[in-house]
Amino acid sequence: MSNCKTHKTCINEALKTAEIICNERGVKLTKLRQTVLKLIWKSHNYVKAYDLLDDLKKIDSSAKPPTIYRSLDFLMENGFIHKIRSLNAFIGCTHPNEHKECYFLICDNCQNIEECCSEQINKVVTSTTGKNHFEPNQVTLEISGICQDCIS
Amino acid sequence: MSNCKTHKTCINEALKTAEIICNERGVKLTKLRQTVLKLIWKSHNYVKAYDLLDDLKKIDSSAKPPTIYRSLDFLMENGFIHKIRSLNAFIGCTHPNEHKECYFLICDNCQNIEECCSEQINKVVTSTTGKNHFEPNQVTLEISGICQDCIS
DNA sequence: TCAATTATGTTATAATATAACATCAATTTC
């Protein structure tokens, strides 16, 4: 669970970081993409594409599914957000700069998602895929269960 | 990649195992569920729900989406098949009796999926979730990349 | 036997995602 005091800071950080990374990479964080990223970061929770679309429509009533999916694709490609496959949902990346193989702890009770990194998990994945002579590209690790706050 | 000689044996094994487990648990592997499991096992590859539905329609033309999804739900609940979340697809479990937290190696090139188990991965997942005071329930670990046969 | 439970049938629709083509804007090339 996130205990941010002024969540506006989280949003601004996310946008600023994305801006910097985009500049480095020579890709464009257009107005639309900024808006979508901002909407995703409206909370620390995951969001569903069509809820996002509804939000976007409040700003630009002409928005349509491709509008949102294209922005989501861009933001994913650049590591600013992640897709949670077990929920068909999207969430802002908490550390786009140093993100490697991360995993997600998804609470079945409060729906909170924690993005974690573990050098250990990285190593084990690498070593076990190595044993299988498999060259990993993308690792999806999602663990659902009950989070700290919901265990009582 | 699977190198079965007589794939009919794989299918029969899967059905027999499911039968035994169902008897143990007092749940019913009905004719329909058997048929769906058989269709899933028509190959060692993953199958998409609607492709499965098309196959089923050849046998029972009145089959509809709920027909297939209910059977899929049953087969998943009982661990006879797995859902591959990154592909929205389904695949037969190669070891429903001893299946624990397994992971899937998905080849981006030949589409083959290998179901693997690793005591090591289990341990790491347990230990890292433990550090987060998170009680895991379901672990989804899917690794896409290039398999042994496709690395050249 | 009849009530409860479980499985299947059936219709409709919800939810998620992409294809295809048009237009517009920014960048590069000449």
Added chain:
DNA sequence: GAAATTGATGTTATATTATAACATAATTGA
């Protein structure tokens, strides 16, 4: 700076994946 190229967005339509809701049938079990 006009023309060409590329990248982004607009727009329409449709594909794909999945479930809700209610009806009927089959099974169980008291």
